[in-house]
Each structure stands twice: as C-alpha cells, then as structure tokens.
Amino acid sequence: xxxxxxxxxxxxxxxxxxxxxxxxxxxxxxxxxYFWAWIRQPPGKGLEWIASLHHSTTSxxxxxxxxxxxxxxxxxxxxxxxxxxSVTAADTAVYFCARQPGExxxxxxxxxxxxxxxxxx
Amino acid sequence: xxxxxxxxxxxxxxxxxxxxxCTGTSSDxxxxxxxxxxxxxxxxxxxxIIYEVTNRPSGVPRRFSGSKSGNTASLTIxxxxxEDEAYYYCTSFTSSITLVFGGGTKLTVL
Numbered sequence: 699x700x701x702x703x704x705x706x707x708x709x710x711x712x713x714x715x716x717x718x719x720x721x722x723x724x725x726x727x728x729x730x731x732y733f734w735a736w737i738r739q740p741p742g743k744g745l746e747w748i749a750s751l752h753h754s755t756t757s758x759x760x761x762x763x764x765x766x767x768x769x770x771x772x773x774x775x776x777x778x779x780x781x782x783x784s785v786t787a788a789d790t791a792v793y794f795c796a797r798q799p800g801e802x803x804x805x806x807x808x809x810x811x812x813x814x815x816x817x818x819x
Numbered sequence: 820x821x822x823x824x825x826x827x828x829x830x831x832x833x834x835x836x837x838x839x840x841c842t843g844t845s846s847d848x849x850x851x852x853x854x855x856x857x858x859x860x861x862x863x864x865x866x867x868i869i870y871e872v873t874n875r876p877s878g879v880p881r882r883f884s885g886s887k888s889g890n891t892a893s894l895t896i897x898x899x900x901x902e903d904e905a906y907y908y909c910t911s912f913t914s915s916i917t918l919v920f921g922g923g924t925k926l927t928v929l
Binding site: 804812 | 916
C-alpha cells in the first residue's frame with residue numbers, strides 16, 4: 699500500500715524559506731507513470747495546488763507561486779521536496795503531498811496526512 | 820487563475836439525494852473532461868471520489884456520481900448517509916496546463 703508522509707519545521711519566520719519533504723513508501727517515485735505534487739490548505743480555507751513534478755524533470759506550477767517554488771525528487775531516498783522562499787503569514791497552511799497519475803491524469807489518488815506550517819516571528 | 824465556483828453549503832436528510840455544482844469557464848471545465856472531486860471530513864486529508872468527470876476509484880460507493888454540462892460539473896450523492904457529512908472540492912485541468920480547485924462545499928446531513 700502506498701503511503702506518503704510529510705515532514706518539516708512547523709514554524710518558519712517571515713521572509714525565510716519553507717522546506718518540506720514527503721517520504722514515499724510502498725512504491726517508487728521513479729515509476730514512469732506518475733507525477734508527485736504539493737497542495738496546501740490555509741486554516742479554515744480551501745485547497746490550492748502548488749506544483750507537480752515527474753522524475754523526468756517535467757514540472758508544472760501554479761502561476762501565482764511559481765517564482766517562489768522549487769519542487770524536486772530525491773530518488774535515492776524516495777522523497778519529494780518542496781521549497782517556498784520569502785514566506786509571509788499568507789503561506790501559513792497545511793501542506794499535503796500527493797500522487798498524480800501521469801501527464802494526462804490531473805487528479806490526486808494518494809495523499810499524505812499533511813503537515814501544518816505556521817509563518818510567524 | 821480563478822478558483823472554480825461552488826456553493827458554500829448544501830444539506831440533505833439521510834436517504835435523500837444532493838447535488839453540488841462546480842462552475843468554471845471555457846478554459847477549464849468547458850473544454851476538458853479532467854474534472855475530479857474530493858471528500859474531506861474536518862481534520863483529515865482529502866480523498867478522491869470522482870476523476871475524469873464520471874469515474875469512481877475502487878472502493879468509492881456507487882452512490883457518488885459525477886457529470887458535466889458546458890462549463891459546469893456536478894457531484895451527486897444519492898441515498899445520503901451521516902458519514903457523507905464533509906467538505907467537497909472540485910478541480911479541473913486548465914488550458915494553461917495548471918490545475919484549479921473550487922472553493923469547497925460543506926455538506927450537512929440533517
């Protein structure tokens with residue numbers, strides 16, 4: 699059974715860089731069919747897609763976040779990473795990683811439990 | 820990119836049917852059959868219940884069904900059960916090669 703587990707600091711200071719990892723077990727992130735994605739949800743609000751990445755390096759980003767986002771895969775550790783620079787309070791959210799079935803499959807069939815990141819001094 | 824439009828809330832009694840709408844544009848729902856729906860009880864991760872407009876993943880009850888007409892997609896839940904109470908989100912692929920979510924709908928089972 700595929701499992702995704704997000705981890706990272708729960709508190710980040712304004713203007714600093716948010717860094718999260720998603721450990722994938724029960725399957726390889728190098729499997730050709732799949733993209734790996736990050737989605738976030740501010741407290742009490744809706745979901746927002748951040749970016750998706752394939753191990754071939756093909757990636758897609760939310761235009762509103764693209765200039766601040768780096769998404770990467772570490773195939774040796776079977777992990778997906780997210781970096782978000784110059785954070786503000788508006789970046790406070792639960793961050794989820796998820797699996798996206800391939801270039802034509804714009805949906806997420808497996809999700810991690812999410813990790814809350816608070817941006818505050 | 821603008822979020823898809825969903826009603827903030829819907830409600831129904833056990834056994835009844837409810838439909839949640841999701842309105843987009845001719846740049847997303849109107850031209851792509853890449854609409855999906857997620858169920859999210861409070862404090863949990865979203866769960867995929869419909870993908871590519873009408874398809875149900877394995878394990879999702881047949882009570883959940885999806886459809887699309889023009890720029891609007893719909894999720895219908897028939898035979899409402901108390902455990903269906905949750906937030907529901909739609910998404911669509913867009914012509915900008917991005918993905919956009921709806922604002923979410925809270926389903927209350929009376």
